[in-house]
Amino acid sequence: xxxxxxxxxxxxxxxxxxxxxxxxxxxxxxxxxxxxxxxxxxxxxxxxxxxxxxxxxxxxxxxxxxxxxxxxxxxxxxxxxxxxxxxxxxxxxxxxxxxxxxxxxxxxxxxxxxxxxxxxxxxxxxxxxxxxxxxxxxxxxxxxxxxxxxxxxxxxxxxxxxxxxxxxxxxxxxxxxxxxxxxxxxxxxxxxxxxxxxxxxxxxxxxxxxxxxxxxxxxxxxxxxxxxxxxxxxxxxxxxxxxxxxxxxxxxxxxxxxxxxxxxxxxxxxxxxxxxxxxxxxxxxxxxxxxxxxxxxxxxxxxxxxxxxxxxxxxxxxxxxxxxxxxxxxxxxxxxxxxxxxxxxxxxxxxxxxxxxxxxxxxxxxxxxxxxxxxxxxxxxxxxxxxxxx
Numbered sequence: 001x002x003x004x005x006x007x008x009x010x011x012x013x014x015x016x017x018x019x020x021x022x023x024x025x026x027x028x029x030x031x032x033x034x035x036x037x038x039x040x041x042x043x044x045x046x047x048x049x050x051x052x053x054x055x056x057x058x059x060x061x062x063x064x065x066x067x068x069x070x071x072x073x074x075x076x077x078x079x080x081x082x083x084x085x086x087x088x089x090x091x092x093x094x095x096x097x098x099x100x101x102x103x104x105x106x107x108x109x110x111x112x113x114x115x116x117x118x119x120x121x122x123x124x125x126x127x128x129x130x131x132x133x134x135x136x137x138x139x140x141x142x143x144x145x146x147x148x149x150x151x152x153x154x155x156x157x158x159x160x161x162x163x164x165x166x167x168x169x170x171x172x173x174x175x176x177x178x179x180x181x182x183x184x185x186x187x188x189x190x191x192x193x194x195x196x197x198x199x200x201x202x203x204x205x206x207x208x209x210x211x212x213x214x215x216x217x218x219x220x221x222x223x224x225x226x227x228x229x230x231x232x233x234x235x236x237x238x239x240x241x242x243x244x245x246x247x248x249x250x251x252x253x254x255x256x257x258x259x260x261x262x263x264x265x266x267x268x269x270x271x272x273x274x275x276x277x278x279x280x281x282x283x284x285x286x287x288x289x290x291x292x293x294x295x296x297x298x299x300x301x302x303x304x305x306x307x308x309x310x311x312x313x314x315x316x317x318x319x320x321x322x323x324x325x326x327x328x329x330x331x332x333x334x335x336x337x338x339x340x341x342x343x344x345x346x347x348x349x350x351x352x353x354x355x356x357x358x359x360x361x362x363x364x365x366x367x368x369x370x371x372x373x374x375x376x377x378x379x380x381x382x383x384x385x386x387x388x389x390x
Contacts, residue, residue, distance in 0.1 A: 014373035103163035133196040240313035246299040251278030323349030329356035
């Protein structure tokens with residue numbers, strides 16, 4: 001795929017962009033198989049065809065580094081000199097996001113906002129975080145060093161809406177420290193709208209400003225539908241009736257399972273904002289509390305605290321890159337749960353976790369290519385209990 005930013009050397013994010021997409025996909029599939037070959041009985045896993053992405057315009061969220069000056073701001077990435085690099089018309093970003101960028105630059109100039117200079121540790125505006133929702137609505141988050149310009153942002157919302165089509169939710173995130181992280185601890189919502197509607201697969205999610213969401217909506221839809229299909233398949237000729245979704249985020253997996261016919265679903269997530277969003281989405285979809293309950297808690301501690309007689313037929317885990325860890329993996333091994341669906345963004349941590357769950361056999365696996373043109377690979381695997389512990 002031709003990209004002027006890659007060819008000029010100003011952006012090196014898409015490291016595989018010169019490799020034909022189908023070749024990228026085949027290489028990732030081979031790499032995943034090789035990684036899982038260390039798992040006992042890996043040869044018995046049936047690999048489904050990869051869930052591919054569109055090679056262009058698949059990014060439905062963007063973390064735009066703000067650079068340049070107040071009069072000539074740049075929006076893009078951080079360059080080799082630790083200053084902002086302008087990346088107009090990025091080919092992997094959705095057209096609605098690219099369309100918003102000129103208006104955002106005009107807004108920065110109109111408010112005389114000073115871009116943050118990383119080497120000098122000075123300036124005010126660090127990032128603009130955009131997320132595209134249903135009907136091309138946008139969530140726009142301004143990451144600021146201080147609260148000093150928050151009032152100006154609030155007063156200027158009519159101008160922002162005039163310059164950037166579809167802006168729905170606007171926030172100021174306060175990030176006062178000089179750290180290599182994108183967001184700070186404080187979020188100030190400036191609009192009446194507090195959540196962004198987002199259609200993923202068969203659900204209409206409600207996304208809060210600090211809630212995690214996959215940046216490739218098309219592939220995420222395939223992932224949720226695949227998990228729901230695995231979850232609802234008969235276990236010993238009986239239809240599963242209960243499921244837990246640990247690390248549930250805004251409820252994507254849990255809500256798909258409820259839609260698929262699982263009678264009772266519980267979602268657990270440490271972020272209270274994500275849980276609030278999941279509850280909002282469930283009620284808007286007509287899913288009652290008796291069918292889907294969402295709990296703010298640490299996934300491991302919550303699971304360990306539940307009585308054995310309440311353990312579900314199906315368990316879904318979707319952990320961060322570090323994996324579920326030893327404590328939860330050992331708990332699952334001893335839990336007696338018949339089916340586990342593990343969605344992993346880090347196959348190496350997945351293999352470590354599976355080594356602690358020897359009584360579970362991988363049945364089917366599938367690559368979900370969330371990030372074309374990179375070596376990043378997402379994998380979902382369904383496991384079933386094959387033997388009882390002594």
